[in-house]
Amino acid sequence: MARVLVAFGSSEGQTATIAERIGDVLEAAGHDVVVVHAKHPPAELDPGTYEGVIVGASIHMGSHQSYVESFVDTHSEALNRLPSAFFSVSLTAAHDDPAERKPARDLLEDFLEETGWEPDATLLVAGALKYREYGLLKRFMMRRIARSEGGDTDTAQDYEYTDWDEIEAFAEEFTTLLPDASEPDPR
Numbered sequence: 221m222a223r224v225l226v227a228f229g230s231s232e233g234q235t236a237t238i239a240e241r242i243g244d245v246l247e248a249a250g251h252d253v254v255v256v257h258a259k260h261p262p263a264e265l266d267p268g269t270y271e272g273v274i275v276g277a278s279i280h281m282g283s284h285q286s287y288v289e290s291f292v293d294t295h296s297e298a299l300n301r302l303p304s305a306f307f308s309v310s311l312t313a314a315h316d317d318p319a320e321r322k323p324a325r326d327l328l329e330d331f332l333e334e335t336g337w338e339p340d341a342t343l344l345v346a347g348a349l350k351y352r353e354y355g356l357l358k359r360f361m362m363r364r365i366a367r368s369e370g371g372d373t374d375t376a377q378d379y380e381y382t383d384w385d386e387i388e389a390f391a392e393e394f395t396t397l398l399p400d401a402s403e404p405d406p407r
């Protein structure tokens with residue numbers, strides 16, 4: 221069993237839900253998991269005391285949450301020493317065509333370059349359009365963006381593009397990087 225930290229940034233809740241799902245998969249695999257919001261982590265939190273760290277953030281107006289960037293900046297030494305992974309949630313990632321997904325890949329690479337973090341795994345994750353939860357202005361703006369990109373525009377409903385099988389596979393793959401207490405002692 222390994223102790224794993226999952227830290228996330230989320231503005232409308234989708235990345236939070238994804239972080240929880242990752243936590244559930246890791247727990248089901250027998251690991252001890254702590255999921256924290258990177259905007260207000262517990263004061264005593266020290267990522268360096270975990271055996272693996274996964275960080276998630278979502279894209280708004282062309283960038284990831286700055287508080288996630290600060291979190292990664294602050295803990296980059298530990299993140300580079302431990303098994304670690306980063307997932308980036310956006311609507312751009314919902315495109316099937318790799319060329320249309322490229323802006324999300326570029327933002328992910330920028331994030332890593334700016335923080336100096338070299339995670340073992342990364343994933344672009346398709347997020348959600350939560351029209352019913354947005355205020356008037358946000359709903360109008362998101363509908364305009366969706367229309368210009370050929371996306372879903374019925375503001376009477378929400379749309380979720382996240383591929384949960386892909387999320388679970390990502391979490392399961394991460395477990396292969398963790399120290400496995402069930403392995404026989406070599407002595």
Ligand SMILES: Cc1cc2nc3c(=O)[nH]c(=O)nc-3n(C[C@H](O)[C@H](O)[C@H](O)COP(=O)(O)O)c2cc1C
Pocket residue numbers: 229230231232233234235236278279280281282283309310311312313324346347348349350358362
């Ligand atoms: C105000 C606003 C701005 C957004 N800007 C972008 C953007 O620049 N690029 C993108 O791919 N997705 C953008 N999105 C889509 C979000 O990344 C997507 O809704 C994601 O699921 C949000 O995750 P969260 O709920 O964890 O914050 C935007 C969404 C909102 C509401």
